[in-house]
Amino acid sequence: MTIQSKGAGAGHLESLAVRMTEIDTRPNDGHMLGMKEKVDEAIDYLLRAMFPYHFGKSRARFVETEKRTYELMRAYDAIVQTLELVFKDPLEASEKADELINSLPDILEILKTDIQAGYEGDPAAKSTDEVIITYPAFYAIAIYRIAHRLYEMDVPMIPRVMTEQAHQVTGIDIHPGATIGSYFFIDHGTGVVIGETTTIGDHVKLYQHVTLGAKSFALAEDGTPVKGIKRHPDIGDNVVIYAGATILGGDTRIGNDCVVGGNVWLTHSLNDGETIVTKPCGQELSTDRGSLEGIIEWYI
Numbered sequence: 311m312t313i314q315s316k317g318a319g320a321g322h323l324e325s326l327a328v329r330m331t332e333i334d335t336r337p338n339d340g341h342m343l344g345m346k347e348k349v350d351e352a353i354d355y356l357l358r359a360m361f362p363y364h365f366g367k368s369r370a371r372f373v374e375t376e377k378r379t380y381e382l383m384r385a386y387d388a389i390v391q392t393l394e395l396v397f398k399d400p401l402e403a404s405e406k407a408d409e410l411i412n413s414l415p416d417i418l419e420i421l422k423t424d425i426q427a428g429y430e431g432d433p434a435a436k437s438t439d440e441v442i443i444t445y446p447a448f449y450a451i452a453i454y455r456i457a458h459r460l461y462e463m464d465v466p467m468i469p470r471v472m473t474e475q476a477h478q479v480t481g482i483d484i485h486p487g488a489t490i491g492s493y494f495f496i497d498h499g500t501g502v503v504i505g506e507t508t509t510i511g512d513h514v515k516l517y518q519h520v521t522l523g524a525k526s527f528a529l530a531e532d533g534t535p536v537k538g539i540k541r542h543p544d545i546g547d548n549v550v551i552y553a554g555a556t557i558l559g560g561d562t563r564i565g566n567d568c569v570v571g572g573n574v575w576l577t578h579s580l581n582d583g584e585t586i587v588t589k590p591c592g593q594e595l596s597t598d599r600g601s602l603e604g605i606i607e608w609y610i
Contacts, residue, residue, distance in 0.1 A: 342467075345395050349471045352392040355385035356456055360418045364442050386411050396466050409463055410456075417455045420492050424451050427495035431515055446480035447496035457486035488522075490514075491547070498553075505542035507560060514545055517553040517572070525559035525577055546582070 357365040359381040362374075366381060389410055393403035428441040428448060435441055441448050453476040457469035469486035477483045482499045484490075487506035493513045496502055501519035504510070508522045524541035540560035549564055551557070552572040557564065563579040570576065571587030580586060 342395065345392075345467070345471060346475070348388070348392040348395060349468060350475060352385070352388040353453060353456070353472060353475065355381065355388040356414070357452060359385040360414060360421070360452075361442060364439070382411065382414075385414075392468060393465065396468060406460075406463055406465055410459060413459050417459060421452055421455055423492040424448065424455075424494050427493040427513070427515070431495045432497055445499075447482060447499040450476040450480045450482035450484060450499065451490075451494060451496070454484040454486065454488075454490070458488070458490075461486040488542075496520075507540045508542040508545070510545045511547035511549065511566070513548045515550045517551065517555075519554045520551050521556040521558075523556065523558050525562075 354365070358367070359378065362377045362381050366377065386407060390403055390407045393406050394400060397403040397406065425438050425441050425448065428445055429435045429438045432441075435445075450473075453472050457472040460472070461469040473484055473486050480499060482496060482502045484502075484504045485506040485508070488504045488508040488510070490504075490508075490510040491512035491514065494510065495514075496516045496518075498518040502516055503521045503523060505523050510522075522543055522545065527535040527541070528539060530536050542560060543557045543562040543564065545551070545557075545564045546566035546568065548567045549570070550568075551564075551570040552574075554573040555570045555576070556574070557570065557576045559577050561579075562577060564570065564576075565580050565582035565584065567583045568580045569585040569587075570580075571585070573588050574586055576586065
C-alpha cells in the first residue's frame with residue numbers, strides 16, 4: 311500500500327514505516343492485538359459476577375441467583391475471548407475458561423475474608439461495603455486472586471496483564487505468582503510491591519510502601535537473571551508490616567506473630583513473635599513487645 315500524498319511529509323512517513331517494520335516488534339508468541347482491552351473487559355465482568363450488587367451494571371430486577379447467572383454468562387464469554395489471544399486452540403481456551411469460572415466460588419470465599427480483614431483492621435472503615443467499593447487494596451487483591459488462579463493454570467501473559475492493570479490503577483504491585491493466605495489486608499496501599507515468589511500466611515496486614523522483594527539475582531552464563539528460582543521472602547501468619555519497610559531475599563523468613571516497624575530494612579529472618587523497629591541509632595530487635603510500647607505508634 312502506498313500512502314497517498316496529503317502533504318510534503320507523506321513519502322517520508324512511508325519510509326519510516328518501512329524502517330520500523332524491518333525492526334520488527336511483532337509478538338513472539340500468541341496474538342496480542344487488543345489484549346489489554348480484552349483483559350480490562352474480562353476483569354470487569356468477573357468482578358460483576360462475584361459482586362453483582364457492587365460492580366454490576368444491570369438494573370434488571372432479577373432474583374440474586376438469576377442476576378449472578380446472567381453476570382457469569384457474560385464473564386465466561388469475556389474470559390474465553392481473552393484466553394483465545396494466547397491459546398491457538400479454541401478448545402483449550404474454553405477448557406481454561408471453564409476451570410477459572412468453576413474456581414470463582416473459592417475465589418469469592420477467600421475474598422470475603424480479605425474484606426473482613428479490611429473492615430476489622432481499619433477503624434476508618436464504616437462497613438464491608440465501603441471496603442469493597444472504595445478501598446484500592448481490595449480492588450488490587452481481588453484482581454490478584456483471579457490472576458493467581460490463572461497463573462496456577464499455566465495461562466501465559468494474561469495473569470501479568472491483569473495485575474499490572476491493577477498496579478496502574480491503585481499503585482499496588484502484586485505479582486500473580488505470589489502465594490497469599492486468607493484475611494489479607496493492605497492499608498492505604500500506594501507503593502506496595504510483592505514479588506513473584508513471595509509467600510504470605512493468614513491474617514497479614516501491610517501498610518503503604520512495603521516492599522517484599524529480591525535481594526539479588528543469580529545470573530546465567532549469558533548474564534541474564536536465572537528464571538524460576540526462589541527470590542522473595544516468606545511471611546508467616548498474624549504478621550504486621552508497617553509503612554516503608556523493605557524485606558528482601560528468598561531465604562528471609564518472617565515468623566508467625568511478628569511486627570516489622572516502619573522503614574525497617576531487613577535481609578535476615580525473624581523468629582516467631584519477634585518485633586523489629588528502626589530507632590535513631592539503628593534497628594533494635596526485641597521479643598518483648600511491652601518494652602517497645604510507644605515506639606510503634608501510627609496516627610494516619
